[in-house]
Amino acid sequence: MSKGEIVLGALAPHPPHVVYAENPDQNEPVSEGGWETLRWGYHRLARKLETIDYDVMVVFTPHWQTYVGTHFLGVPRFSSKSVDPVFPNIFRYNYDLEVDVDLSEAMCKAASDAGLITRMMRNPDFRVDYGTITSCHMMNPRWDKPIITISSNRNTHYYSPEVMIEQALALGKACRTAIEDSGKRVVLVSSHSLSHRHFVTESPLPEDMSKEHIYNHSQYVWDMALIDLFRQGKMREAIDIMPEFTEQTIAETEGGGLVWMMGAMGMPEYPAEIYGYQSVIGTGNCIAAWVPHSDKREIVL
Numbered sequence: 083m084s085k086g087e088i089v090l091g092a093l094a095p096h097p098p099h100v101v102y103a104e105n106p107d108q109n110e111p112v113s114e115g116g117w118e119t120l121r122w123g124y125h126r127l128a129r130k131l132e133t134i135d136y137d138v139m140v141v142f143t144p145h146w147q148t149y150v151g152t153h154f155l156g157v158p159r160f161s162s163k164s165v166d167p168v169f170p171n172i173f174r175y176n177y178d179l180e181v182d183v184d185l186s187e188a189m190c191k192a193a194s195d196a197g198l199i200t201r202m203m204r205n206p207d208f209r210v211d212y213g214t215i216t217s218c219h220m221m222n223p224r225w226d227k228p229i230i231t232i233s234s235n236r237n238t239h240y241y242s243p244e245v246m247i248e249q250a251l252a253l254g255k256a257c258r259t260a261i262e263d264s265g266k267r268v269v270l271v272s273s274h275s276l277s278h279r280h281f282v283t284e285s286p287l288p289e290d291m292s293k294e295h296i297y298n299h300s301q302y303v304w305d306m307a308l309i310d311l312f313r314q315g316k317m318r319e320a321i322d323i324m325p326e327f328t329e330q331t332i333a334e335t336e337g338g339g340l341v342w343m344m345g346a347m348g349m350p351e352y353p354a355e356i357y358g359y360q361s362v363i364g365t366g367n368c369i370a371a372w373v374p375h376s377d378k379r380e381i382v383l
């Protein structure tokens with residue numbers, strides 16, 4: 083068996099608004115569009131993924147929060163309706179997805195062997211979170227590959243951002259070991275926005291783009307500082323400023339997704355591909371990808 087590998091890692095924000103704007107059959111509410119800069123970026127990334135041979139998508143989401151250790155999906159198939167708790171008016175999505183339980187168990191064991199607290203999630207009635215569903219839908223709307231979701235352990239809040247970073251890096255390394263041993267080709271997905279201050283009232287028509295803008299200028303400046311490091315391939319520096327970035331922008335980076343992915347990918351020193359940046363109810367959202375094989379790497383934006 084040849085060695086498994088990570089073929090792409092994506093920062094894939096999950097405002098349910100982008101799914102709502104797409105009007106897929108699975109989502110009940112109907113929209114007039116909106117957030118095209120993000121959606122068109124996602125379309126381009128989805129087209130690229132169709133040219134890359136991979137077996138499974140592994141998603142780290144901040145909307146499956148676990149307080150004792152890191153949990154991994156451990157049931158072969160989940161089928162249900164996902165309703166966004168804050169935006170039930172825009173996201174009521176019927177999903178039917180497959181899980182690569184073998185790789186999920188292998189990652190869980192590798193993380194446990196590395197000293198992390200882990201658990202397989204075996205409840206067949208478990209409701210898969212909307213972060214996983216949104217990012218996976220936008221990256222692979224055909225849903226023709228199995229996925230794995232990894233929960234976000236609340237280390238930042240229980241201990242500190244520094245402890246979170248240490249544990250997320252260790253989790254990433256363990257996942258990489260399991261992926262290499264599995265012989266599989268894997269796409270990693272860090273599902274989250276960047277700056278996360280958001281408006282607390284919604285415009286009467288959610289997709290009214292005349293109302294959409296970043297929450298405030300400082301959020302924009304912080305997002306651009308981080309994206310600049312992505313572009314320059316300075317991921318160690320990006321992780322170093324993560325505690326301050328997270329505190330200043332109350333970012334979803336607090337969940338550890340990006341740090342986990344960088345830990346798994348060995349802290350890339352090459353430029354990320356940038357697919358788009360746009361606000362959604364004031365939050366900052368960047369679609370970016372890190373591609374280890376230089377012959378597959380592009381300058382997108």
Ligand code: 2X7
Nearest residue numbers: 096097098275362363365
């Ligand atoms: O979960 C989210 C998000 N991260 C960003 C924007 C809007 C809604 O939900």
Ligand code: FE2
Nearest residue numbers: 096213275334
């Ligand atoms: Fe979110």
